[in-house]
Amino acid sequence: GAVPILTGQQTRVFQYRAKLLKGPDNTLVTLPDSYLGPLIQLQRGQKVRIHLQNALPEASVTHWHGLHVPAEMDGHPVYAINPGESLVYEFEVLNRAGLHIYHPHPHEATATQVYYGLAGAIRVSDAEETALELPSGAYELPIVIQDRAFDADNQLAYGHGMHASMMGNYGDRILVNGRADYQLDVDSRAYRLRIMNGSNARIYKLGWDDGTPITVLGVDGGLLAAPEVKPYLMLAPGERLDVWADFSGRNPGTLLTLRSLAFSGALPSMGMMMNHSSLPLGSDFPIMTFKIARKIDDSPKLPKQLASLTPLTLNQCSNPNQPRPIAISEGHMAMLLNGHAYEYNNPLPTERIPVNTIQLMEIFHEHGGHGGMGMGRRHGSGGGRHGRMGMMMSMAHPIHLHGQQFQIISRSIEDADDAGYASVRDGFIESGLKDTVLVMPGETVRIIKPFQDFKGLFMYHCHNLEHEDMGMMREFLIE
Numbered sequence: 322g323a324v325p326i327l328t329g330q331q332t333r334v335f336q337y338r339a340k341l342l343k344g345p346d347n348t349l350v351t352l353p354d355s356y357l358g359p360l361i362q363l364q365r366g367q368k369v370r371i372h373l374q375n376a377l378p379e380a381s382v383t384h385w386h387g388l389h390v391p392a393e394m395d396g397h398p399v400y401a402i403n404p405g406e407s408l409v410y411e412f413e414v415l416n417r418a419g420l421h422i423y424h425p426h427p428h429e430a431t432a433t434q435v436y437y438g439l440a441g442a443i444r445v446s447d448a449e450e451t452a453l454e455l456p457s458g459a460y461e462l463p464i465v466i467q468d469r470a471f472d473a474d475n476q477l478a479y480g481h482g483m484h485a486s487m488m489g490n491y492g493d494r495i496l497v498n499g500r501a502d503y504q505l506d507v508d509s510r511a512y513r514l515r516i517m518n519g520s521n522a523r524i525y526k527l528g529w530d531d532g533t534p535i536t537v538l539g540v541d542g543g544l545l546a547a548p549e550v551k552p553y554l555m556l557a558p559g560e561r562l563d564v565w566a567d568f569s570g571r572n573p574g575t576l577l578t579l580r581s582l583a584f585s586g587a588l589p590s591m592g593m594m595m596n597h598s599s600l601p602l603g604s605d606f607p608i609m610t611f612k613i614a615r616k617i618d619d620s621p622k623l624p625k626q627l628a629s630l631t632p633l634t635l636n637q638c639s640n641p642n643q644p645r646p647i648a649i650s651e652g653h654m655a656m657l658l659n660g661h662a663y664e665y666n667n668p669l670p671t672e673r674i675p676v677n678t679i680q681l682m683e684i685f686h687e688h689g690g691h692g693g694m695g696m697g698r699r700h701g702s703g704g705g706r707h708g709r710m711g712m713m714m715s716m717a718h719p720i721h722l723h724g725q726q727f728q729i730i731s732r733s734i735e736d737a738d739d740a741g742y743a744s745v746r747d748g749f750i751e752s753g754l755k756d757t758v759l760v761m762p763g764e765t766v767r768i769i770k771p772f773q774d775f776k777g778l779f780m781y782h783c784h785n786l787e788h789e790d791m792g793m794m795r796e797f798l799i800e
């Protein structure tokens with residue numbers, strides 16, 4: 322069985338502890354021996370009321386990552402509450418079926434609060450998903466992947482300092498659902514794995530250790546139209562994957578390990594030197610192991626079609642020829658979006674979007690004016706906004722946009738033959754609906770995003786939480 326990591330008395334663990342005031346009994350599912358908050362199970366169309374009570378020694382607020390809720394319910398940092406205070410959330414679940422996240426979003430303290438334990442999963446179901454009869458109950462497994470470091474007293478240790486914030490904070494132990502060396506006994510049949518990257522900064526390249534390709538049912542915003550098969554899958558902080566894992570025909574005693582496979586290119590070479598973790602980003606390591614414990618003769622079959630998804634198209638966009646920019650710049654000791662760091666409580670952000678429109682947006686690395694990674698790099702003569710030199714200095718950023726999920730319409734890379742990019746390029750799912758997208762160095766991603774129903778301030782930011790806290794965040798004013 323699995324070994325609980327919290328063996329010593331933890332002196333600093335922040336925990337979401339939930340109790341159900343009203344609703345069906347299966348709304349809250351506690352993960353055994355875990356600091357993670359309970360899995361919250363919701364139905365599309367359900368009206369939800371959540372009381373947040375702050376029992377922490379510092380201010381906090383909770384964001385429902387992936388849910389389409391009004392601005393005042395979205396956990397914007399201006400709504401943070403002080404110790405002892407409480408806040409009531411009320412919203413209707415408008416999302417289709419999918420796996421989402423709840424986590425804190427206070428100004429400049431998101432990374433540490435998540436690191437010390439505040440995070441949980443939200444599972445939304447709907448009629449379309451239920452009709453598919455995908456593996457459920459004991460055959461549907463939440464898998465929240467995080468990396469943590471522990472000090473000599475077995476306490477969670479958060480690395481402070483420049484290295485941690487410029488590259489993000491990395492731990493050297495991999496936890497699944499809050500536990501290390503995670504192993505599960507399974508039957509020889511199909512399972513549905515609901516995977517979430519709950520790490521502060523670590524990007525995973527998921528693959529089966531025996532080389533079996535990975536079958537994907539869904540991404541951040543729910544099921545794909547049809548399953549897709551990939552040799553491996555990239556999973557950046559904030560992203561989710563819905564995976565079909567079929568252990569049929571495997572003999573009892575067989576071990577199957579989900580690994581993070583080797584990759585490169587997510588950090589500049591100088592960043593690799595500064596990444597002192599004994600588990601460097603991009604190294605190969607096990608995440609968790611499945612042990613076939615019981616032989617079972619029948620198993621559900623993989624459906625050929627999953628969901629009816631109408632693609633968002635360019636002619637629905639109010640700006641089909643003029644994408645709204647989301648420019649990433651890696652300045653001197655700063656990570657910026659559209660040339661600015663986050664300005665807390667600025668009533669008039671520059672990014673304004675008319676409500677009930679659909680927008681074409683382009684996320685790209687901007688190279689010019691700023692020294693890359695604090696190295697005082699000059700604008701290369703190679704030209705363009707992401708020349709070769711820029712690529713070598715920049716890093717991968719998981720860009721997350723609050724509000725409704727978007728569709729990726731294109732990814733283009735400055736240098737497709739780059740060895741780093743070649744080690745990740747087959748791990749992206751471009752179909753389906755997303756709220757977080759990993760943008761590799763030299764890469765430009767175009768998305769179509771609806772801004773429907775709700776006016777107000779919505780955040781967009783890097784989901785490398787150290788980057789978010791250092792100001793790699795902006796907001797849209799939807800008006």
Ligand code: C2O
Pocket residue numbers: 384386422424426559721723780782784
């Ligand atoms: Cu999961 Cu604004 O974040």
Ligand code: CU
Pocket residue numbers: 384385386387721722723
């Ligand atoms: Cu979010």
Ligand code: CU
Pocket residue numbers: 656717718719783784785788789793
């Ligand atoms: Cu970033």
